Amino acid sequence: MISFAADYFIMVFVASLGVIQAAASIGGLRGLLVFMHPRIARTLGIALAIGAIVWFFAVAERNINDYEGGLDSNQQGILFFLAVAAAGILTCALTSPLNKRLRRNCDARQSGDAQNADYARPVGNTTHAVADAPLPGLGALQYGSWWQAMTQNYRYWYRDARCWRTQIKRYFSG
Amino acid sequence: MLADADKALFLWINALVGHAPVIDAMMSRLASDYLVPVGMGLTLVALWFVGSDDRERMRHQIGMFTALTAMALSSLVVFICNALFFRPRPFDGLDDVSLLFYMPTDSSFPSNSAAVAFAIAAGVWCINRHLGIVLFVAAAVYGFSRIYVGVHYPADILGGIAIALIITPLTLRIRNLLMPLLVAVIKVARLFAIA
Numbered sequence: 534m535i536s537f538a539a540d541y542f543i544m545v546f547v548a549s550l551g552v553i554q555a556a557a558s559i560g561g562l563r564g565l566l567v568f569m570h571p572r573i574a575r576t577l578g579i580a581l582a583i584g585a586i587v588w589f590f591a592v593a594e595r596n597i598n599d600y601e602g603g604l605d606s607n608q609q610g611i612l613f614f615l616a617v618a619a620a621g622i623l624t625c626a627l628t629s630p631l632n633k634r635l636r637r638n639c640d641a642r643q644s645g646d647a648q649n650a651d652y653a654r655p656v657g658n659t660t661h662a663v664a665d666a667p668l669p670g671l672g673a674l675q676y677g678s679w680w681q682a683m684t685q686n687y688r689y690w691y692r693d694a695r696c697w698r699t700q701i702k703r704y705f706s707g
Numbered sequence: 708m709l710a711d712a713d714k715a716l717f718l719w720i721n722a723l724v725g726h727a728p729v730i731d732a733m734m735s736r737l738a739s740d741y742l743v744p745v746g747m748g749l750t751l752v753a754l755w756f757v758g759s760d761d762r763e764r765m766r767h768q769i770g771m772f773t774a775l776t777a778m779a780l781s782s783l784v785v786f787i788c789n790a791l792f793f794r795p796r797p798f799d800g801l802d803d804v805s806l807l808f809y810m811p812t813d814s815s816f817p818s819n820s821a822a823v824a825f826a827i828a829a830g831v832w833c834i835n836r837h838l839g840i841v842l843f844v845a846a847a848v849y850g851f852s853r854i855y856v857g858v859h860y861p862a863d864i865l866g867g868i869a870i871a872l873i874i875t876p877l878t879l880r881i882r883n884l885l886m887p888l889l890v891a892v893i894k895v896a897r898l899f900a901i902a
Contacts, residue, residue: 545745552749556756582749586742595739598809603740613748621901670897673760685768706892
């Protein structure tokens with residue numbers, strides 16, 4: 534059972550890594566890409582996902598009842614969630630240092646277009662109106678790495694830390 | 708009469724086993740508990756990240772929650788049906804069944820696999836028609852493969868589909884009621900740049 538569960542976890546984990554790369558390239562989330570070229574990222578992602586599934590079915594017989602070593606639906610659900618979460622964490626950890634220079638490049642490119650620069654610039658450098666805009670979440674990864682998006686979010690909250698109630702109200706009502 | 712037709716249709720489909728080993732092997736993989744469900748799960752993962760802007764991404768993310776809720780509720784309804792009514796599997800009730808799968812011990816009707824797969828497909832169809840159709844086709848192939856390998860009657864699959872198609876509109880209503888909560892959850896996730 535443990536080896537079956539481990540195989541299932543590895544399959545979903547690797548396939549999720551691939552799916553995240555493919556989906557990030559389609560969604561334009563360059564901060565999550567290991568390879569900057571979208572077509573390479575997409576091809577690599579799809580190959581990883583298909584490869585993981587092929588490997589899972591190639592190494593052993595998988596049509597096994599849950600009381601004979603297979604997984605029941607609850608175990609499947611939990612392992613699937615954990616594997617996807619692990620793949621997401623690894624993607625963020627791996628791409629944050631890799632895409633450190635992405636925001637700097639975007640800043641330089643967008644310097645003539647201040648209106649669209651709210652995702653790209655650190656909050657401390659923006660006007661008050663731009664800083665008050667709702668946090669973009671995954672949208673920030675179009676212009677920077679996950680770590681840069683997190684530090685931008687941190688600045689947004691830290692700036693008015695004393696009036697955190699207003700800050701929370703404004704964020705969730707916006 | 709309907710039960711006889713159901714058995715006759717099952718035997719006709721199951722009689723295809725053994726004619727082409729390649730198709731048998733393919734159907735055995737397709738009927739697996741791990742191929743189509745994992746594929747559908749990965750599609751939901753992809754949906755989480757895809758979108759041209761924040762609004763579209765949020766629509767997809769809410770759609771993902773809807774599909775998961777529809778899947779969970781369909782599974783719950785199947786569980787209740789199984790507790791109330793037990794139908795033996797084809798290999799228990801009929802002679803000359805070619806079985807390409809392990810022997811499940813739970814009730815044959817309604818099919819949990821079909822209910823879950825069609826619930827996810829219907830949930831996705833509500834937010835993305837093209838992707839929804841692809842998932843409906845995958846769910847249909849999954850359902851057919853379960854008959855082919857000998858673990859379900861056609862009526863079991865139709866029962867699962869009916870449950871999924873009844874539950875999904877209910878899930879949409881629940882989603883509308885819980886929309887502020889869903890939006891708040893997604894906004895919290897945005898704080899961590901994961902939604």
